Amino acid sequence: MIGIFGGTFDPVHYGHLRSALEVKEIFGLDEVRLILSAKPPHRAAPIASIGMRLEMLQLAVKKQPGFIVDTREIARAGASYMVLTLESLRQEFPNQPLLLFIGSDAFNKLENWHQWQxxxxxxxxxxxxxxxxxxxQLEPFFIERQTTHQTELKQELAGKLYFQAITQLDISATVIRNIFADRRNPAFLLPDSVIAYIKQHKLYQAHNVH
Incomplete structure (x- = not known):
């Protein structure tokens, strides 16, 4: 099974990385693909450039086996719609169950996603x-697809809805950016290699709210 995490990673932090590691272990995933959202359609443009976000993400997972930085949304023109990314992954992995991981906030807004069904x-x-x-209470569309049996995710390639409780670190990329803007110490919020990169390139020197 392959896990899929999408995000702007502006910057990548331990909230992202801990969640990815935990689900890799819980579901026994062969790999976790971190999909860098090049042009997110439902939020403001990222602060750091695509190239810089990519380099930070690569630094963060460099020594983590089974974590793969996936750049297909960078290579593809236009808005970064997850449905197109999943379609591309399905073509690449026709016989592997794919698990798209999203937070509960994103799930509550799922019907705003492009071709979400x-x-x-x-x-x-x-x-x-x-x-x-x-x-x-779930909508009928979701009730039909919900399962509480993890084994069904292995037995079928796609189509199920599953809820999984994990340890969620309350870390916000916005807060991290503002810590850098205030010249405060961001230690223990993101990897040291990413902190060094941000300082080297003088990223996030101004306050922002998104």
Missing amino acids: RLFEFAHVVVLTRPGHRVG
Whole structure:
């Protein structure tokens, strides 16, 4: 099974990395693909350039086995729609279950995503929640696809909805950027290699709110 994490990674931090590692272990994934969103359609443009975000992500996972930085959204023209990314991954891995991991906030806005229903054609959707979180009333579309059995994610290539509680570190990229702008110490929020890169390139020197 292949796990898929999308994000702007502006910058990548331990909240991203811990979640990715935890689901890799929980689901016994062969690999986790970190998809760098080149042109996110549902949020403001990232502060750091595509190239810099890519280099930070590569530094962050350099020594982590099974973590792959996937650049297909950089190579593809236009907005970074996840449905197109999953379609491309499905063509590359026709016989592997694909698991798209998203947070509960993203799931609550899923119907705003481009061709969101087609996500299930290419992958399972796994919603990451905090321990103790209770799933509310779901729309019929989701009820039909929900499973509570992890084995079904291995037996089928795509199409299931699954909720998984994990340890979620309350770390925000916006807060990190503002820490750098304030010249404060960002230690223990993101890898030292990424901190060094940000300082070297003088990134995030002004405050921002997104």
